[in-house]
Amino acid sequence: MNWIMSLLLGQGAMLVLVTASVRGNRVLCRNSLTDFQRNILKSCAAAGLTASLFLQATSSDFIILNIIEWILLAAPEIMVATLLCSWREQRSRP
Secondary structure: OOHHHHHHHHHHHHHHHHHHHHHHHHHHHOOOOOOHHHHHHHHHHHHHHHHHHHHOOOOOOOOHHHHHHHHHHHHHHHHHHHHHHHHHHHHHOO
């Protein structure tokens, strides 16, 4: 059960991280975020990713394997977040 929560928390954190990026701010927020707000979002995303790693590491007795699995799960999370941002950007173009 912890790994499912870890996956969802990681995906949410990646989406927040994409929103806090320059491109994400332009595409998803229409350049409405200030640098201060973007830094707060980045900090929240880092906290979410740390919590995700903690949940994944404690999901069973094999901590090292769980951490490796978390790292491998981060790649699809990054891809999904980036694809959502690209899809939104393509949809907003005339």
